[in-house]
Amino acid sequence: MNNLNHKVTQSWCLDNTNILVAGLGITGVSIIEYLLSRKLNFRVIDSRENPPNIERYQNRGFDIILGGLYEKHFVWADTILLSPGISENELVIKNARKNGKVILGDIALFLNEVKAPVVAITGSNGKSTVTSMMNSIAQHTDSNISIAGNIGIPALDTLQHKSDLYVLELSSFQLDTLDSMDFETSVILNLSEDHMDRYASFDDYCRSKLKLLSGNGNFILNYDDLVIQQYSDFYQDKENIIWFTLNEPSDKQIGITEINGDKWICTRENGTLVKLLNCAELNVIGEHNITNAMVALMISRLSGIDKTAIQTGLTQFEGLAHRSQLVKNKLGIRWINDSKATNIGATSAAILGLKNDTLILIMGGQSKGQDFSVLNSLITPNVKLIILFGEDAQKINGALKDEINRLVADNLESAVSIAKNNATTGDIVLFSPACASFDMFNNFEHRGVEYTNLVRDIN
Numbered sequence: 001m002n003n004l005n006h007k008v009t010q011s012w013c014l015d016n017t018n019i020l021v022a023g024l025g026i027t028g029v030s031i032i033e034y035l036l037s038r039k040l041n042f043r044v045i046d047s048r049e050n051p052p053n054i055e056r057y058q059n060r061g062f063d064i065i066l067g068g069l070y071e072k073h074f075v076w077a078d079t080i081l082l083s084p085g086i087s088e089n090e091l092v093i094k095n096a097r098k099n100g101k102v103i104l105g106d107i108a109l110f111l112n113e114v115k116a117p118v119v120a121i122t123g124s125n126g127k128s129t130v131t132s133m134m135n136s137i138a139q140h141t142d143s144n145i146s147i148a149g150n151i152g153i154p155a156l157d158t159l160q161h162k163s164d165l166y167v168l169e170l171s172s173f174q175l176d177t178l179d180s181m182d183f184e185t186s187v188i189l190n191l192s193e194d195h196m197d198r199y200a201s202f203d204d205y206c207r208s209k210l211k212l213l214s215g216n217g218n219f220i221l222n223y224d225d226l227v228i229q230q231y232s233d234f235y236q237d238k239e240n241i242i243w244f245t246l247n248e249p250s251d252k253q254i255g256i257t258e259i260n261g262d263k264w265i266c267t268r269e270n271g272t273l274v275k276l277l278n279c280a281e282l283n284v285i286g287e288h289n290i291t292n293a294m295v296a297l298m299i300s301r302l303s304g305i306d307k308t309a310i311q312t313g314l315t316q317f318e319g320l321a322h323r324s325q326l327v328k329n330k331l332g333i334r335w336i337n338d339s340k341a342t343n344i345g346a347t348s349a350a351i352l353g354l355k356n357d358t359l360i361l362i363m364g365g366q367s368k369g370q371d372f373s374v375l376n377s378l379i380t381p382n383v384k385l386i387i388l389f390g391e392d393a394q395k396i397n398g399a400l401k402d403e404i405n406r407l408v409a410d411n412l413e414s415a416v417s418i419a420k421n422n423a424t425t426g427d428i429v430l431f432s433p434a435c436a437s438f439d440m441f442n443n444f445e446h447r448g449v450e451y452t453n454l455v456r457d458i459n
Contacts, residue, residue: 020044043076129292137296296314333423
């Protein structure tokens with residue numbers, strides 16, 4: 001691997017300050033453990049009366065305030081360490097920022113401590129898959145590579161052991177509380193509407209993601225993404241950009257070339273085409289997953305990971321649960337669980353990735369303020385039926401053109417039954433909700449498990 005050191009310049013210091021940890025979830029716990037290890041002065045606040053982990057921290061020498069985000073504690077604090085689940089639009093957070101308080105997240109603390117190179121991966125969709133592909137590659141190299149961030153492992157927890165490389169999946173919420181974008185390689189996979197309940201506009205959301213381009217190092221960007229192309233002022237002065245595309249690559253690009261009937265991931269170096277991986281060797285479904293593999297491959301090359309580890313890691317990766325996951329293939333009908341698709345962009349990627357197949361699409365849930373009319377241009381004749389369910393089924397129904405064939409189901413069980421009655425040999429039933437799950441389920445995983453169980457029960 002490349003012998004590169006991570007350096008970060010920050011304008012804040014936690015020593016001898018009053019610190020308020022906002023949120024007692026997974027990230028909050030990680031921050032608390034970090035602060036305890038440094039013997040710093042802090043309080044914890046959570047809007048819930050009985051948050052998880054509360055019993056763990058009773059009588060540990062710091063105050064815990066529950067039941068609300070009370071202003072006086074934010075006034076007391078010099079520094080606020082904000083969990084991603086708490087919006088910066090909360091009035092107490094706005095007032096704190098206005099009054100000059102330092103507002104940070106766990107990633108800022110992590111970057112201040114880490115010594116090895118760090119890769120940052122963001123985008124509206126595909127982050128977890130690319131990060132998990134990197135984890136698969138890491139299993140086949142002698143280097144110590146830590147995977148963390150929005151994927152479910154707090155970044156601060158990885159500091160407990162030495163690593164040669166850190167790969168972080170970062171959400172827009174985590175980027176919002178970062179004051180330095182000092183990464184060895186920064187990746188933006190795509191930009192599409194998401195979290196419109198947290199941002200004033202799509203432009204605000206995009207700018208949150210694009211903050212990643214304010215640093216130095218290498219950048220990997222999506223050449224095919226029209227939204228990224230619209231924000232060229234963020235990257236036009238950057239020299240170390242590698243673009244990825246599903247088309248034939250030019251210099252400083254990685255893309256797809258057809259060679260003797262096979263599709264190959266290739267790059268072009270000084271005008272010469274270099275074959276990297278035969279797409280037929282991948283064990284994931286859809287063109288969007290070829291794109292994900294392409295990005296993981298380029299991150300690995302830039303990080304100095306050897307070719308054998310890259311190839312083995314990518315070809316042995318079988319995908320993630322609830323992300324274009326094949327649940328059942330019976331009577332020539334394939335049932336796919338893409339419950340992780342919690343926004344339109346993710347569902348669009350799934351549809352486009354299966355554009356050569358006939359689809360029955362099941363979607364619905366909590367719409368998060370998204371504009372579903374954008375689906376009208378994506379619903380091509382290969383989508384023979386859309387089955388809508390959930391809290392905002394009628395809202396989605398009203399946004400679709402009259403000529404699009406769709407039905408509204410009472411619940412997920414009914415939706416699966418309708419799909420069963422309409423599917424014929426050769427069809428794919430794609431469960432890709434494009435919505436949040438909290439109207440009927442605990443989370444997208446719970447929703448995906450319910451769908452999987454319903455499908456497996458089909459005779």
